Amino acid sequence: MSKKEKTITSNASLQEIYRYQKRMQPVEGSFEIAGDFGGGTLSLHLSYSDGTFKNPWEDLTGTAFETETAVTKSFKFSAFPESNIIIYYTLTGATSPDIKITFIDNT
Numbered sequence: 001m002s003k004k005e006k007t008i009t010s011n012a013s014l015q016e017i018y019r020y021q022k023r024m025q026p027v028e029g030s031f032e033i034a035g036d037f038g039g040g041t042l043s044l045h046l047s048y049s050d051g052t053f054k055n056p057w058e059d060l061t062g063t064a065f066e067t068e069t070a071v072t073k074s075f076k077f078s079a080f081p082e083s084n085i086i087i088y089y090t091l092t093g094a095t096s097p098d099i100k101i102t103f104i105d106n107t
Contacts, residue, residue: 002107006089008099013090014045014054018103020077020085027085028076029105033067040094041068047086054088 006017020027033042043066044057056064065073077085091097 002105004103004105006101008042008089008091008097008101010097011040011091011094013092014088015090016051017044017087017089017101019087020107022082022084023107025106026076026078027105027107028074029103030072030074031101031103032070032072033099033101034070035099036097037068037099038094038097039068040091040097041066042099043067043090045088045090047088048083050083051086054086057087 004018043064045054046057047054058064087103089101091099
């Protein structure tokens, strides 16, 4: 098990949160987003191509992940040994935010 934390204190577009190195086993765990959103909207994005392409992190129905409040979610990425998996965030419309994102996973 490992734990990664990122604090967000300003609006930003497609900033890297974490990079999962190439691996032969699935990555699974959960993330928690908490704190003061300052009226802003936080969205998460994924890259399965080592940063070449950045796509919205979507659920199984194709709905992109966005939140304006605290949330906890589970996730599982299949093995992609040919590239790193990178998670990015975008925060828009926030005034003096103080958001903490915590990932706990099996890496």
